Amino acid sequence: MSTDNLSHVWFKVTDLEVASGEGSWVTTTSGDRYLDFSGGIAVTSTGHSHPHVTKAIADQAQRFVHAQANVYTHDLMQPLAARLAELSPAGIDTFFYANSGAEITEAAVKLAKQATGRPNIIVFQGSFHGRTHQAMAMTTSKTVYRAGHAPLPSGIFIAPYPNVRADDVQAEVARALAGFDELLTSVTAPSETAAVIIEPVLGEGGYVAAPAGFLEEIDRRCKQHGMLFIADEVQSGFGRTGKMFAIEHFDVQPDIVCMAKGIASGFPFSALGTRRELDDKWPTGSHGGTYGGNPMGCAAALATIEVLTADGFMANVNERGRQLADGLRRLQEHHDAIVQVRALGLMIAAQFDTAARTSAIVSHCLREGNLITMTAGAAGTTLRFMPPLTVTSEEITIALAALDKALVEAA
């Protein structure tokens, strides 16, 4: 099909035109099936078109499609907030809804500025927080996201992130913390710093989990100086790392949690979670949006959460994550091209030696193995795997076989 009337601004991972999706698979308009280990960029938490989720959306569409949150509330908004409060990190009990990740990171910054009365935000090198102007200004995972869009909003300061590929990672943690402290003494005083925003596992930046002690030390500084800790869980949340939120892997108490992607299995929906006392400082009317809290989105999120919290679901995420990571490590033993395997649940990366090799492997997997994968990171050397959390053992085996073949034939 011609795409002449579509914008070229979207970068393309594949040229496939998809007609349907089921579980971990998509079928193209020409009838070919592909194993989708992109998961719609870590969105299809329950797989493509999970029957429980599609039924909830369809049933809700029969009742009403839109119920504007300023005009009235509807009967799924509070139940979803109550459920999110049960699942969220301690103290997070109050929720605002929007439609995308960028809108939620923006909302988090707006709340932080108003709750603290402070103007500045600290972000970390290699982060991705979205594509709106504020979110772009907070994003340093690749220059293409920012290039040509200046001027970007000011008041954003970039702290170093530990290099997890260094021999001495703890020395890297110390270096990054020293850089953070220097930022506070020489660039943005704590009294001017509203919040720190961080992905517990860098997503677009290359699937890098924060090394031991780093987040805890950042959180300690936040508490000491009254700066808010914002966990951007847009990519890492909703079971992706084998826990409901990635921040649960760390001993940290976030003040604000940004949620999107996996929350509603692909229906555009996002949520900001915070503490009631912070939300009370957000002046009524100072934020909002036409579609936030959309009833079909709430229905999709509630149904998604039912699937994610069913008995044995998270155990499968962890088992499949181990299976894929172990398989990649076995491949690493035979292929020097793989220099590091990083894994937390089903947020898994294989780091290669060169960008050319990584891209050859992505193409080979697609062409010969009908396997969809994506890269991450500025250098283009990280292959990331983010299959649906419902992925089966057989599907992991198929993906590993396709990768093994690609390593032999394309690398």
Ligand SMILES: Cc1ncc(COP(=O)(O)O)c(C=O)c1O
């Ligand atoms: C950590 C993180 N934050 C924010 C975003 C932006 O989300 P969206 O593309 O829904 O605006 C993304 C998207 O990849 C992300 O990974």
